[in-house]
Amino acid sequence: MHLPDGLLNPITTIVLWIVTIAIMILGYFRMGKMFEKEDSEKMIPYIGVLAAIIFAFQFVNYPVPGGTSGHLVGGTLVAIILGPWASVIVLFLILVIQSLFGDGGITALGPNAFNMGIICGIVGFYIVVLLVRIFNKTSLKKELKVTIATAIGSYISIVLAAFICGIEIGISGTIPIEIAVPAMVFWHILIGIGEGLISALIVYYIYKTKPDFITSESILKVK
Amino acid sequence: MSIIKRNKWPLITILIIVVALMTVIAVGFTIGFLSENPDGLERVLIDYYGEEWLENLFSPWIPFLSWITNDYVAGIVGVVLSITVLMGTFYLITRFKKKKLE
Numbered sequence: 001m002h003l004p005d006g007l008l009n010p011i012t013t014i015v016l017w018i019v020t021i022a023i024m025i026l027g028y029f030r031m032g033k034m035f036e037k038e039d040s041e042k043m044i045p046y047i048g049v050l051a052a053i054i055f056a057f058q059f060v061n062y063p064v065p066g067g068t069s070g071h072l073v074g075g076t077l078v079a080i081i082l083g084p085w086a087s088v089i090v091l092f093l094i095l096v097i098q099s100l101f102g103d104g105g106i107t108a109l110g111p112n113a114f115n116m117g118i119i120c121g122i123v124g125f126y127i128v129v130l131l132v133r134i135f136n137k138t139s140l141k142k143e144l145k146v147t148i149a150t151a152i153g154s155y156i157s158i159v160l161a162a163f164i165c166g167i168e169i170g171i172s173g174t175i176p177i178e179i180a181v182p183a184m185v186f187w188h189i190l191i192g193i194g195e196g197l198i199s200a201l202i203v204y205y206i207y208k209t210k211p212d213f214i215t216s217e218s219i220l221k222v223k
Numbered sequence: 224m225s226i227i228k229r230n231k232w233p234l235i236t237i238l239i240i241v242v243a244l245m246t247v248i249a250v251g252f253t254i255g256f257l258s259e260n261p262d263g264l265e266r267v268l269i270d271y272y273g274e275e276w277l278e279n280l281f282s283p284w285i286p287f288l289s290w291i292t293n294d295y296v297a298g299i300v301g302v303v304l305s306i307t308v309l310m311g312t313f314y315l316i317t318r319f320k321k322k323k324l325e
Contacts, residue, residue: 048306060298097304099286101289106284162263183267
């Protein structure tokens with residue numbers, strides 16, 4: 001889903017850059033108490049681990065039927081672990097590094113961070129929050145509630161990001177919107193299955209091995 | 224030295240993860256488990272315009288690291304860069320936030 005340079009028109013690109021920068025600044029101030037704690041430096045090496053995982057997963061593509069491939073975006077996953085606001089900054093920085101390799105354009109960094117950081121990160125996270133509230137009414141175990149919610153939330157967020165990406169391409173006049181949107185959504189309905197499964201497995205693994213690493217639990221309000 | 228001692232386990236975890244990721248990338252490409260097919264967006268653009276059009280899109284710059292054509296090397300450099308940049312940024316964020324509290 002990495003938009004290359006020259007695909008979106010200047011107006012769409014500038015608007016998405018402004019929105020992304022504004023949300024990143026807001027994100028810095030709303031990142032939560034996690035980074036103000038006395039021992040918060042202890043989290044930093046783990047953020048490094050998470051960065052390596054997200055870079056590697058975005059770097060390698062798994063096969064999807066129909067002659068395409070998918071890769072993990074990881075926005076919702078990062079948001080579950082570090083909180084929704086930190087996820088935008090993490091995804092933006094990962095996208096900067098990927099653009100150095102030519103994976104996603106430098107002028108398209110704003111739109112890419114909007115799609116993968118804000119839609120998959122923040123929107124995906126709040127879909128998970130909503131699902132957890134629904135699952136709280138069931139007798140499921142805590143880790144299962146978050147795992148299932150992550151799988152569904154990640155899936156919905158990647159399809160939603162593809163839908164919005166299709167609109168951006170359509171608005172830019174690159175491909176007619178009535179072709180761009182269904183095509184983007186169709187492929188990502190398939191690709192999203194991998195995103196949902198992998199994200200859910202990672203969250204489940206963290207819950208089993210180091211549950212305190214899920215720093216967004218206070219927002220998730222899982223019972 | 225004390226920093227290394229204090230963060231022994233996170234550092235060991237980073238090393239293990241990096242080695243595991245490199246193995247997954249190497250094995251994945253070797254046995255063909257990983258795909259070099261275009262991803263969803265590329266598929267849509269190729270279906271509409273063709274591969275040549277996608278390769279000739281205007282870009283204002285040449286990516287600094289695009290000369291690395293080997294997937295394994297690019298993977299290692301990218302993982303190391305990601306760890307460094309993210310740890311550095313969040314270290315600064317933590318410092319600024321704590322300073323503000325003081």
